[in-house]
Amino acid sequence: MNAMNDAWLQVGRLEDIPRQGARVIATAEGAIAVFRTVDDEVFALRDRCPHKGGPLSQGIVHGKRVACPLHDWKIALDTGLAAAPDAGCAARYPVRVEDGVVRLRLVPDEGCPGGHGESP
Amino acid sequence: MDKMKLVLVGNGMAGMRTLEELLRIAPELYEITVIGAEPHPNYNRILLSPVLAGEQTLDEIVLNPLQWYAEHGIRLVTGSPVVRIDRARRCVETADGARADYDRLLLATGSDPFILPVPGAELPGVVGFRDIADVEAMIDASDRYRHAVVIGGGLLGLEAANGLKLRGMEVTVVHLAPWLMERQLDEPAARLLQQNLEAKGLRFLLQRQTAALLPSPSPAGGGGVGERVSVASGIPSPPALHAREGPLPLAGEGSEPRVGAVRFTDGSEVPADLVVMAVGIRPNVALAESAGLHCNRGVVVNDTLQTYDPRIYAVGECASHRGVAYGLVAPLFEQARVAANHLALQGFKRYAGSVTSTKLKVTGIDLYSAGDFTGGEGSEAIVYSDPIAGVYKKLVVKDDRLVGACLYGDTLEGTWYFELLRDGTSIRDFRDKLLFGRHHLGDSGHGDEKARLAALPDATEICGCNGVKKGDIVRAIREQRLFTLDEVRAHTKASASCGSCTGLVEGLLAMTAGGDYSEAPSKKPVCACTEHSHDEVRRAIREQGLKALPDAMRFLEWKTPDGCNKCRPALNYYLLCAWPNEYQDDAQSRYINERAHGNIQKDGSFSVVPRMWGGLTNPKELRAIADVAEKFGVPEVKVTGGQRIDLFGVKKEDLPAVWRDLSEAGFVSGHAYGKALRTVKTCVGARWCRFGTRDSTGLGVKLERMTWGSWMPHKYKLAVSGCPRNCAEATIKDFGVVCVDSGYELHVGGNGGIKVRVTDLLAKVDTEEEVLEYCAAFTQLYREEARYLERSAPWIERVGLSYVKARILADAEGRRALAERFRASQQTAQVDPWKARADGAETHEFTPMLTLA
Numbered sequence: 016m017n018a019m020n021d022a023w024l025q026v027g028r029l030e031d032i033p034r035q036g037a038r039v040i041a042t043a044e045g046a047i048a049v050f051r052t053v054d055d056e057v058f059a060l061r062d063r064c065p066h067k068g069g070p071l072s073q074g075i076v077h078g079k080r081v082a083c084p085l086h087d088w089k090i091a092l093d094t095g096l097a098a099a100p101d102a103g104c105a106a107r108y109p110v111r112v113e114d115g116v117v118r119l120r121l122v123p124d125e126g127c128p129g130g131h132g133e134s135p
Numbered sequence: 136m137d138k139m140k141l142v143l144v145g146n147g148m149a150g151m152r153t154l155e156e157l158l159r160i161a162p163e164l165y166e167i168t169v170i171g172a173e174p175h176p177n178y179n180r181i182l183l184s185p186v187l188a189g190e191q192t193l194d195e196i197v198l199n200p201l202q203w204y205a206e207h208g209i210r211l212v213t214g215s216p217v218v219r220i221d222r223a224r225r226c227v228e229t230a231d232g233a234r235a236d237y238d239r240l241l242l243a244t245g246s247d248p249f250i251l252p253v254p255g256a257e258l259p260g261v262v263g264f265r266d267i268a269d270v271e272a273m274i275d276a277s278d279r280y281r282h283a284v285v286i287g288g289g290l291l292g293l294e295a296a297n298g299l300k301l302r303g304m305e306v307t308v309v310h311l312a313p314w315l316m317e318r319q320l321d322e323p324a325a326r327l328l329q330q331n332l333e334a335k336g337l338r339f340l341l342q343r344q345t346a347a348l349l350p351s352p353s354p355a356g357g358g359g360v361g362e363r364v365s366v367a368s369g370i371p372s373p374p375a376l377h378a379r380e381g382p383l384p385l386a387g388e389g390s391e392p393r394v395g396a397v398r399f400t401d402g403s404e405v406p407a408d409l410v411v412m413a414v415g416i417r418p419n420v421a422l423a424e425s426a427g428l429h430c431n432r433g434v435v436v437n438d439t440l441q442t443y444d445p446r447i448y449a450v451g452e453c454a455s456h457r458g459v460a461y462g463l464v465a466p467l468f469e470q471a472r473v474a475a476n477h478l479a480l481q482g483f484k485r486y487a488g489s490v491t492s493t494k495l496k497v498t499g500i501d502l503y504s505a506g507d508f509t510g511g512e513g514s515e516a517i518v519y520s521d522p523i524a525g526v527y528k529k530l531v532v533k534d535d536r537l538v539g540a541c542l543y544g545d546t547l548e549g550t551w552y553f554e555l556l557r558d559g560t561s562i563r564d565f566r567d568k569l570l571f572g573r574h575h576l577g578d579s580g581h582g583d584e585k586a587r588l589a590a591l592p593d594a595t596e597i598c599g600c601n602g603v604k605k606g607d608i609v610r611a612i613r614e615q616r617l618f619t620l621d622e623v624r625a626h627t628k629a630s631a632s633c634g635s636c637t638g639l640v641e642g643l644l645a646m647t648a649g650g651d652y653s654e655a656p657s658k659k660p661v662c663a664c665t666e667h668s669h670d671e672v673r674r675a676i677r678e679q680g681l682k683a684l685p686d687a688m689r690f691l692e693w694k695t696p697d698g699c700n701k702c703r704p705a706l707n708y709y710l711l712c713a714w715p716n717e718y719q720d721d722a723q724s725r726y727i728n729e730r731a732h733g734n735i736q737k738d739g740s741f742s743v744v745p746r747m748w749g750g751l752t753n754p755k756e757l758r759a760i761a762d763v764a765e766k767f768g769v770p771e772v773k774v775t776g777g778q779r780i781d782l783f784g785v786k787k788e789d790l791p792a793v794w795r796d797l798s799e800a801g802f803v804s805g806h807a808y809g810k811a812l813r814t815v816k817t818c819v820g821a822r823w824c825r826f827g828t829r830d831s832t833g834l835g836v837k838l839e840r841m842t843w844g845s846w847m848p849h850k851y852k853l854a855v856s857g858c859p860r861n862c863a864e865a866t867i868k869d870f871g872v873v874c875v876d877s878g879y880e881l882h883v884g885g886n887g888g889i890k891v892r893v894t895d896l897l898a899k900v901d902t903e904e905e906v907l908e909y910c911a912a913f914t915q916l917y918r919e920e921a922r923y924l925e926r927s928a929p930w931i932e933r934v935g936l937s938y939v940k941a942r943i944l945a946d947a948e949g950r951r952a953l954a955e956r957f958r959a960s961q962q963t964a965q966v967d968p969w970k971a972r973a974d975g976a977e978t979h980e981f982t983p984m985l986t987l988a
């Protein structure tokens with residue numbers, strides 16, 4: 016990984032993301048969805064549903080989950096895992112909020128089988 | 136501050152369910168004491184029958200193990216009944232002298248079995264069938280003796296007889312009435328039942344009245360008498376435990392002889408080493424009566440389950456509500472919910488009584504009965520009988536409502552009949568089809584219309600959307616121990632998409648998980664986030680003046696912090712419909728199509744369908760569409776089935792710009808993506824067609840101008856045809872108009888789609904003004920009363936065409952008021968969402984937060 020990808024990138028402010036919603040960060044490797052829950056927790060996942068690639072950023076966010084808009088799989092925002100009985104995983108990206116500023120690293124966390132490397 | 140004190144008397148099913156409900160909604164409100172006469176924690180009394188039959192064990196039926204009480208900080212006193220309530224000092228006292236103070240008292244003392252007051256009733260070996268001690272006594276007797284007599288051929292008696300038979304006894308069932316289960320079954324069904332049970336080896340003596348129980352001439356065989364009364368599992372059974380009428384069944388001591396035979400009033404006798412009295416139950420009111428509470432065959436309670444002393448509540452079999460004391464758990468659980476709501480100081484629920492249904496828990500026998508099937512004055516019976524196949528069905532109808540159902544051999548439609556009965560649905564419009572069941576079987580892709588669910592091979596596809604087979608569903612229900620539709624949906628995906636197979640899946644659930652029918656909730660909650668039904672949610676929103684989504688969730692005790700993608704869109708719609716020009720729409724509670732005002736495609740792009748009023752267009756509009764298609768590189772342009780043009784594959788970021796161009800050409804959104812008014816299809820009509828009777832195109836445009844922009848429970852489509860040739864297919868629309876020479880026929884409740892339904896004729900009117908008024912009124916009635924995601928067709932089938940007619944035709948003033956409410960709500964609804972977004976609204980929805988490289 017190059018240094019630039021390793022850095023915490025400033026992507027915007029918390030209020031840019033609607034509560035119980037998401038915004039997209041467009042990258043050359045495909046979109047990343049940044050979610051904000053009802054109690055202002057922020058999570059980032061690759062914007063591709065492990066089922067058939069649906070854009071998770073377009074789903075309804077409830078609790079710490081998002082419902083994929085295409086076939087209604089439920090993906091956990093904190094782990095990227097699909098809720099049972101479905102199985103699959105969307106890669107997680109490290110994200111943090113400081114003084115209302117959202118920062119993200121473009122290197123996904125380890126631990127999501129097949130989650131990274133696969134191109135959109 | 137000290138917590139309030141709550142004391143529950145009766146550690147049984149109704150009382151404990153109330154506590155569980157209460158702890159869920161107000162966990163910290165009370166310091167709780169539970170006092171139970173039985174020496175056990177709360178267990179599932181229903182399952183005593185399978186325990187007796189050897190199908191389950193006592194351990195398996197415990198509902199709240201001792202540690203549950205400890206975890207919830209509940210003080211539990213077992214093995215000693217409460218013998219005194221001091222209402223002045225607000226405390227109760229047990230037989231052992233233990234005391235507990237209360238601020239609120241909950242009585243849930245259940246019932247006692249009625250022991251016939253005949254000579255010999257006090258002999259050892261005579262038991263009721265009510266609690267663990269009874270079952271243990273029966274199991275013990277079955278190990279030592281041969282002859283059992285069950286007095287009473289009702290539900291309990293037959294389950295007892297079946298269990299004892301399976302434990303190897305020779306069982307005779309004695310029954311006073313001319314046929315079995317006379318309160319649940321009519322004679323033909325009871326005869327079938329009797330035949331089946333006889334085939335299992337039971338003997339029946341009908342119309343026999345017990346005169347006396349005779350002691351056995353010789354001291355009973357097997358172990359000593361004293362030993363015989365001790366309980367098999369070693370759980371001690373305290374003597375003061377049974378506060379029942381009549382003598383204690385297990386009181387035998389020393390050399391007192393055991394029961395040996397039953398003598399009838401005609402002088403005949405049958406041998407009996409065990410006599411089970413199952414002739415009925417009596418609400419256990421002794422305690423309440425001694426405390427001066429008003430009782431009348433049960434402790435009298437009002438709709439909030441309060442007794443005449445407002446600090447004292449009563450639920451369960453001991454309570455008498457509007458003159459009825461129930462003896463089945465489903466109504467008791469409903470009572471529990473209401474009582475908990477009031478104990479939690481929320482105070483908005485009401486208990487309005489229940490309709491009950493019965494199944495017999497004897498493996499291999501399908502029997503279902505609900506409501507009042509005896510009929511009586513003014514009722515009619517619809518009967519199907521096939522003695523060879525062992526199938527019998529009787530439906531009793533009164534004033535166009537189903538009031539009773541009795542099914543034997545084929546009980547698949549039981550739940551449907553029960554719904555009709557409970558909801559008081561008018562069946563006038565489908566009376567001729569009633570007996571043949573809900574038409575869920577035979578939806579496209581589900582094979583033979585006549586095939587019955589049980590007979591379907593495992594490989595039959597039940598859910599055509601997700602390719603789920605019958606075998607998969609049945610296996611999942613068994614292996615994962617699934618009980619609800621939601622669970623089956625989550626685990627198998629069956630019925631999770633278009634939902635047309637829901638009825639089949641429910642049938643499979645009932646068939647597979649069946650045994651404990653009490654699990655079937657008597658109403659369906661909106662989703663797993665709540666216990667409330669759609670109708671309750673709507674009522675609360677209106678009556679409590681709830682005007683924001685979080686308020687509604689808080690008030691209705693939502694179980695999840697912010698709902699889910701099922702309930703939030705529903706709530707959002709209900710709020711919007713209830714407070715039309717006031718409610719602030721919640722974009723995050725809308726499905727993406729409605730949030731982004733386009734249809735999401737499989738690749739994440741969107742489709743754009745501009746409105747073409749009544750299907751009319753012109754060169755200028757077509758040119759504008761062509762320009763947009765070229766300018767934005769739209770990959771595909773198609774004429775839709777709704778008479779307009781669809782631009783497919785538009786990138787989300789391009790949507791506002793596409794809309795700007797379309798808006799400048801005069802287009803507004805076609806709402807092809809919404810639970811909203813979609814299209815108004817028209818035919819050419821009198822302007823050009825040689826058969827046309829009226830200006831169907833012009834009328835279509837007027838209707839569309841009036842209705843566009845309105846949000847609905849589901850998609851909503853209109854059409855106007857110029858003559859009965861009906862080229863606009865008006866008779867499969869939610870609201871369709873067929874012009875005829877003498878006026879306009881108004882048709883409602885049709886759809887194409889998954890399950891085609893042809894409209895019902897609502898009315899015939901003379902003028903276009905009337906068409907518009909009736910359309911507005913019907914639309915508003917649907918908007919206000921249908922459940923979210925219920926299209927007009929299933930809605931009409933649920934409420935009945937007669938109801939709709941009563942609201943729209945018979946009540947002219949009501950019709951005008953409905954139409955007026957529709958028009959009023961349209962004032963703010965008819966703002967083109969596309970133009971608003973082209974002008975900069977909700978930009979965040981359409982633009983990335985950040986674009987890298």
Ligand code: SRM
Nearest residue numbers: 734736742774775776777778779807886887888889890926
């Ligand atoms: C575009 C169109 C097909 C076409 O190319 O012609 C269409 C496309 C879709 N229809 Fe349709 N329906 C279209 C006319 C129809 C018609 C014909 C009509 O309206 O006369 C019907 C049957 C009539 C009816 O509704 O009763 C129809 C019955 C359905 C149904 C079944 C509804 C039902 O009650 O059973 C669904 C599923 C649903 O709504 O849940 C559906 C759902 C869909 C969805 C929205 C599926 C989805 O959720 O993604 C499709 C969107 C495709 C896409 O990717 O954009 N579509 N659909 C038509 C748009 C009409 C328009 O101008 O707005």
Ligand SMILES: Cc1cc2nc3c(=O)[nH]c(=O)nc-3n(C[C@H](O)[C@H](O)[C@H](O)COP(=O)(O)OP(=O)(O)OC[C@H]3O[C@@H](n4cnc5c(N)ncnc54)[C@H](O)[C@@H]3O)c2cc1C
Nearest residue numbers: 145147148149171172180216217244245451452462463464
């Ligand atoms: C064998 C059997 C099978 C059944 N099958 C079905 C079925 O299939 N479906 C169905 O819906 N229903 C069935 N029922 C009925 C169902 O079990 C009852 O409706 C339900 O248990 C009643 O709940 P309850 O809380 O009112 O009474 P109970 O569950 O009887 O609880 C009352 C408790 O209060 C205790 N008590 C009484 N007086 C006092 C006192 N003074 N102090 C302290 N404690 C006291 C009793 O000992 C008892 O433990 C069945 C019942 C039996 C016995």
Ligand code: SF4
Nearest residue numbers: 633734775776888889
């Ligand atoms: S019938 Fe309708 S829902 Fe089915 S594929 Fe065609 S457009 Fe899609």
Ligand code: FES
Nearest residue numbers: 064067069083086
């Ligand atoms: S692509 Fe997400 S559920 Fe199918």
